[in-house]
Amino acid sequence: MLRFENVVLEQGDFRLTADFTLEAGTQAALIGPSGAGKSTLLSAIAGFLEPSKGVIRWQRESLSGVPPGDRPMSILFQDNNLFPHLTVAQNVGLGLRPDLRLSKAETAQVTETLARVRLAEKADEKPASLSGGQNARVAIARLMLRAKPLLLLDEPFAALGPALKSEMLELVSTLAAETDATLVMVSHDPDDARRIANETVLVAEGVAHPPKPTETLLAHPPAVLAAYLGH
Ligand SMILES: Nc1ncnc2c1ncn2[C@@H]1O[C@H](COP(=O)(O)OP(=O)(O)OP(=O)(O)O)[C@@H](O)[C@H]1O
Numbered sequence: 001m002l003r004f005e006n007v008v009l010e011q012g013d014f015r016l017t018a019d020f021t022l023e024a025g026t027q028a029a030l031i032g033p034s035g036a037g038k039s040t041l042l043s044a045i046a047g048f049l050e051p052s053k054g055v056i057r058w059q060r061e062s063l064s065g066v067p068p069g070d071r072p073m074s075i076l077f078q079d080n081n082l083f084p085h086l087t088v089a090q091n092v093g094l095g096l097r098p099d100l101r102l103s104k105a106e107t108a109q110v111t112e113t114l115a116r117v118r119l120a121e122k123a124d125e126k127p128a129s130l131s132g133g134q135n136a137r138v139a140i141a142r143l144m145l146r147a148k149p150l151l152l153l154d155e156p157f158a159a160l161g162p163a164l165k166s167e168m169l170e171l172v173s174t175l176a177a178e179t180d181a182t183l184v185m186v187s188h189d190p191d192d193a194r195r196i197a198n199e200t201v202l203v204a205e206g207v208a209h210p211p212k213p214t215e216t217l218l219a220h221p222p223a224v225l226a227a228y229l230g231h
């Protein structure tokens with residue numbers, strides 16, 4: 001489980017509190033107005049920002065002081081974090097070994113994973129020669145190989161357009177379900193939350209609220225969420 005224990009996050013004058021638990025295997029959306037602190041909460045899980053008070057725990061262990069690279073998670077940002085000078089296969093191979101010294105079995109795993117995201121024929125190309133959707137699938141393939149129990153998405157597919165964005169989110173959601181990974185995604189689109197997330201955390205007015213079933217929250221939104229959703 002991912003637990004926020006009396007957590008206070010601060011960036012300049014901005015302050016956000018969080019005190020709740022997400023059970024392992026949950027697929028959760030973070031929803032709320034612009035500037036409310038959704039990315040801030042994700043940064044704290046990822047270890048880019050330490051809480052000024054309280055503790056974040058994964059499976060009961062405190063993450064305090066654990067550097068981002070040592071946390072049991074993968075994070076995807078909007079730019080997909082691909083290396084332009086590496087081929088598609090190498091970008092995916094990084095998910096297994098940062099030094100890219102892959103064994104035969106690992107190389108075969110990369111090939112299999114690329115086939116799974118329908119990019120087998122692009123293995124030796126560079127990201128620049130791929131479309132946005134194909135690059136997103138490269139990033140997802142690397143995510144699959146990293147096989148971390150906690151997946152954090154900060155709107156990585158927002159630039160792709162609605163249909164492709166939904167397709168990519170569904171691919172990640174399927175992957176998370178197959179591996180029992182816990183998924184936490186920032187969402188600006190309630191339909192994405194509905195489709196993917198069984199639980200939704202409302203981030204608003206300085207508080208990351210305890211998660212609620214997505215349908216319940218969206219059907220009976222508190223005033224601040226109703227205003228954000230334009231109801
Ligand atoms: N490095 C920083 N230094 C100071 N304040 C910051 C920093 N980064 C973000 N903030 C402030 O923290 C607050 C929360 O920002 P955050 O990006 O988490 O919001 P968000 O809910 O993800 O917004 P959006 O939906 O627009 O992406 C904002 O008021 C922002 O101005």
